[in-house]
Amino acid sequence: MMEFDNIQFGKRLKQLRIECGLSQNFLAKEVGVASNTITQYESGYSKPKIDVLVKLAVVLKTTTDYLLGLED
Numbered sequence: 001m002m003e004f005d006n007i008q009f010g011k012r013l014k015q016l017r018i019e020c021g022l023s024q025n026f027l028a029k030e031v032g033v034a035s036n037t038i039t040q041y042e043s044g045y046s047k048p049k050i051d052v053l054v055k056l057a058v059v060l061k062t063t064t065d066y067l068l069g070l071e072d
Contacts, residue, residue: 006044031055
């Protein structure tokens with residue numbers, strides 16, 4: 001069983017957010033979390049709950065598997 005890799009998740013999240021031209025504040029509002037929560041995700045300090053993970057994938061036009069590092 002694979003463990004959640006906070007660092008890889010954070011890097012992918014930040015990369016996609018920047019590629020989409022979104023600010024942390026905008027992304028936070030879209031998924032229903034505080035902007036400092038996005039900062040914590042991107043820094044690898046915390047991980048999202050499943051409902052937030054799904055919302056992040058939708059807003060960033062990707063899959064949860066990509067965000068989680070299960071696919072390239």
